[in-house]
Amino acid sequence: MKTGKGLIFLLLILATCIAAPAAAGDKYYTNGPDISAAIEGTNELSPGTDTTIVIYVENRGLIDLKLVETTDITPDYLPTTAKGLTATLKSGISPVTVKSDPQIVGDIPEGYYKPTQFSINIPQDAKEGDYELMLQVDYEYMYKTDQTGTDAISYRFKKVSKDIPVLIKIKPSVQLEISDVDTSGLYAGGEGYISMNITNSGSDTGKETAIYINPVGKNPVTPIENSIYVGEFKPGDEINARFKVSVSSDADPSQTYPIEVYAGYKNYEEMSSQTATTSIGVGFTGKISFESVGEPSVAYAGENSLIYVTYKNTGDATAYQAEGRISVVDPFSSDDDNVYLGDLAPGESAQGIYKVKVSSDATIKQYALDSEIRYNDAENNNYVSDTVKVIVDVQNDSNTTIIIAGIIIALVIIAAAGFMISHRKKNSE
Template identity: 25%
Template sequence: MKYTDGSKGQSKSRESILRSDTVRTLIVLSMVVLLSTAGVATTTIGTQAQSATGGDPDLEAYAPEPTLTPGNTETLTIQIANDATTRYDTPPERNRVTTARNVVVELDSSSAPLTVETAEHSVGSISENEPRSVPFTVDIPEDAEPGTYEVDVEMTYSYTSFRRSGGGENERTYTVTDTVEIEIDDAPQFRLTTVDDSGLQIGESGPLTIQIENIGGEPARNVALSLNSQSSMVGFNGQQSDVGRVDTLAPGEAAEITYETAVKSDASVRQYELDGTVQYTNPDGIDGRDTDLSTGIEPAAEQGFSLDIVDGTVRVDEETTIQVRVTNEGPRTANDVALDFAREYPTLRLLVGSVSAGTLEQGESATVRLPIAATRDAEAVEKSLDMRVQYRTDADEQRYDNDVSLVTAIAPRRDDFRVAASNATIGVDSSRLIKIEVTNNRNQTLTNIEASLGTSDPLDSDDDDGYIESLDPGESTTLVFELSATSDANPKGYAASIDFRYDDERGKSMMSETYQIPVQVEENDGLGVFSILPLVGVGLVGAGVTVYVRRQGDGLPWSA
């Protein structure tokens, strides 16, 4: 405000001057009093400022990484900073009046296309020098529209607004709301789906087809999908992970990648998780990653077979063909099924490489003929044989089931033939035709049977060979041999022998064991064959002489 004087330059009287001096004196005295009062007031105010302090926290919210991706559950981190102010400028008490205590932060996302899992967090105290980060878990739907949105951050806290050094504080509670911008990104984003795990069975390896789809808003190049198995029961070529690649995927486009996958034989029939990570290049040439992807697989039960003997017996020291029923226990069709030994046995062997049973549907059976040879050293016991069933899947992949048993009884050794002799009694120094009945003791037809009779002194034979064209199992025939005993034979029991060479059903030439034939030699009461030969000779000579005389009519030559 500006003040101005009211006189117009005219002279004043002394009285007026004196009156003026008096006024000036009073004014001066008043000013002195006022100045003194002002000094006292100033002193009082200064003293009060030095003994008290005040302040106000100022909380502000920020989003350091505001970009979110649709179709994911992500963490949105809100950072809270405190830009406080103070009154009376008293640094020793500054922290007391600027710290926000018992801070509660609440996130309101009603204006953005996302859902907050836990909207409210208590974070304790926030000072000027120590900002706090508050993580919020948010769900962003797959169909969230890309763009920039605002979310409200409401912060409620307590603080000391005034503090007097001699004691006493002023406590307040305050709520402030700040706005933070977030961005829903339209970058490439991916989804995994198991297309085909039908080729997977426990204990086997097979193809696994995974579909990868770009559900983001931008195309992706050089897309590499890494699958990682979370279970040691499932792997990829001996490893826990494998990588497949797709050149490009436009928004909304899908592609299939096939992985060769193996499931261990002791795995259970259940779902197994595969985690996926995608690396790609966006349209700006910047490399990106999409993690936390997953899909699942469920392998089928292990392919199983059962074996049962339908007919036939394995026998010691014999080649036998047994009939075995092969049943496909499932769960899938088995093509080109073949059966053989899973390991070598010292006394048993399969006479062919393997025996085919053809294609078997689940639950279907087929009967095969299994030729087995048991050596002479084989034991006559019940034995469980480890067998192997090989087959092909519908994808024409070779598979094996090595955990199949065939239980069979091994019968004791038996003779190839049964032999029985009749008329086997011979006089000393005589001969006789004996009959030997030969029976096929095998369970197969034998052909080209050549018999050979063996003798030793005092027995002998000039007719020791015989032949049988064929004998069916259990069939018998009779062979006749001439057998003689010498003149010096003692009356008692002796033994001749007979053995056979023959062809079995497979045309293989075999040699039988040797069979003993008991022969009884007895005293000869009459003339034996050898004792009457001289008499027969004399008789023949006499008969010749008689004929000669009759023809000459002159009598005997020496009678003249």
């Protein structure tokens, strides 16, 4: 009985072995990976811009034939997988500048794609048209296996370097070319105009075009009028643009400051668009300033006196219709503290005469009175100068001075007479 059961068990084991065939391996026949590339979204680019484009790298490789052999070992790698792929974008014959280094994409199996990004610059003078960038892809793939027996396999990899054209289109655009920038009327502390000639050197006609200026960074130049309307701006058209600006009074006239110029318009697709910014340098002269020159004026305690002040324009621009004003404080008083000086070009002087009264108890010394100049610039804007100090020498009243002078003269005469009498007596002896 036991022998029969053992025989049945052996028969079952044998049947199982016959039903389960030996493990089979796969063998592939293919031309390897097939790599292609395309830009994500639109491939239309605008001149004068820095942008980032996303390129999808796709593996379209196919396995042509797969054989299953009981004696073959299935390889660990598919021969259609692009391994360790890197992508390098090159400008080709386009005007585009590529700013990114080669990008590591990694392994791409068949039927998959991966994105990679590149920063590029399209120069402002780029002409419209279709261009080809070149995407160089470098990778390797397993192209052959060597099997030893039924339990060992080795792999052979092939390196591939391939250039793939990537199509882009540079759109028509308005491009600004700026010349003949004039800031000759600008000076520190004043207002004036920046004028320039602007040409549309692009290939698109700007509709409803407006030109704008914008100071860059911490800038002493501030637009009062920062835009002008042009309307239709055809390729080759030239306009003269003027923008009113002010310059802070503490600005350094030895420096040139950057101003950006750009245009907003509707393009050929009736879409709102903006040109690239173009930078210009803005310079100006020093502020209009004045100083009091000459000797201090003399005033007498207890009397009305005339103070003569010579004002000199020490700035770099003409002051028009200048008027002087003096601020009187104790011990001075005045009903006539304004004088007309007229136009003062740089380096010119004019005299102002103020009538003041000095109190009788004034301390005899020199006083510094504050004065200022009110004037217009070339654009008829009105300004007030910084404070100009006027030195006034207060002396004793003029009558006292005359009496003292008379006494001194009398003493001199008496002394001289005494000397002569004494001299005669000596001679007579």
